[in-house]
Amino acid sequence: MKTTKHTLKNEYKDNQTYLNEKQKLFQNLTYHMIEKELNNNNIDIRYKEVLDFYHQCFNTDETIAHFDEKYDQQLDQLGEKNEVFDDDALVYYIVKVIEHFEDIHQVADKNYIANDLLELIQKDHDYLDLLNKTKNIIKRLIKMNHEKNQDLQNTFNPYGIDLEQFFTRVFQDLAYVEVDSKLLKEIYDLIKELQKEYGLSLRYTEIRMDLLSTLIKDDPDCLDQEMKNICKEYPQFRFMLYYKVMTTLQQIGNNDLLKKYYQEINTCIPMNEEQKDLLEVIKEIFG
Secondary structure, three states: OOOOOOOOHHHOOOHHHHHHHHHHHHHOOOHHHHHHHHHHOOOOOOHHHHHHHHHHHOOHHHHHHHHHHHOHHHHHHHHHOOOOOOOHHHHHHHHHHHHHHOOOOOOOOHHHHHHHHHHHHHOOOOHHHHHHHHHHHHHHHHHOOOOOOEEHHHHHHHHOOOHHHHHHHHHOOHHHOOOOHHHHHHHHHHHHHHHHHEEOOOHHHHHHHHHHHHHOOOOOHHHHHHHHHHHHHOHHHHHHHHHHHHHHHHHHOOHHHHHHHHHHHOOOOOOOHHHHHHHHHHHHHHO
């Protein structure tokens, strides 16, 4: 090991102290320095090779696993030398290359998405800033390497993130805050696309409904088709959707559209007792 002085692994009192030493060591090195030392230990790796593979998957873990397998024999030999600079050098190298050349707040990598989610969950943000960063995260989730109808909730559980709870918290204050309708429309379209890509809970449909009932304040006429789409895809939400939208229309004084939707919902037959009760509430409030 030529880059920095270090102590042999077998001279440490315990493994945690050894790990702390490695953490400190690699934090102080650039990817150039680590690459040089890897090459000196017969691991012929270059940053462009790492980036090329990473751009195929945008997944740090997959990239590390690929090169760990590729250089398995050489890494084993490094470990046998009993040096601090062992196989973890490859891990740190790959991470440093990615973070040097990529904007980690834009890439569709679940590790970096998780880091940004945790930052949003753990810190208070201006609401507009929170909405914009959430929009960015939804875009990256859609682009993230995944199987069709993958369970997105379970993808982030290992990071200690309840994704459904996060989105619920973000959008629960929509009705009380003035937000640009263009931004809300972008978020609405992204959530709809997210639903097409992943196996999501019905909570995401409820969020779409909340967004739609907010958007109708600024552009009521163009949202008819979206109401029809939701009713067709999720008929169990028909009465709740009409109730939310009609409440907004009443608040803004759009009586013509309110009357139109009242007549429409009264032609619908409730599917269960819950919908029947909700129809009675609609008649009582808006009739």
